[in-house]
Amino acid sequence: MALFHAYIANQSFDQATFGLLAVFASRAVADEWSRAMSASPHARFIERVAPQFYTHDATQCNLSGFFDVLDFKPIADVFRGRMQFIQLNDGLLGTTIMPQEVTDHNSGDW
Structure with a gap:
């Protein structure tokens, strides 16, 4: 299994800051995380746009602190x-992840 990467863009007041790169052990782990977050009432500020692209509103919660946010503890521990998560220096516009061939299903293992 290869590592799986996804961009998480900030959709609040300033889209050029608080961008993240999520690094998962595999795309199955990314799928599991996506399903867990979509079921959480505390994650309404996160939207999955595509398998390798999410948006979040950093004014509600900055995901870079995901493992320290008490509301996410049950998910984070898993x-x-x-x-x-790796914070991106968005002002440089130079960070690019390699595209990965993925079938974009609404559920299951993408």
């Missing part, structure tokens, strides 16, 4: 060691 994914600790299986994923991480």
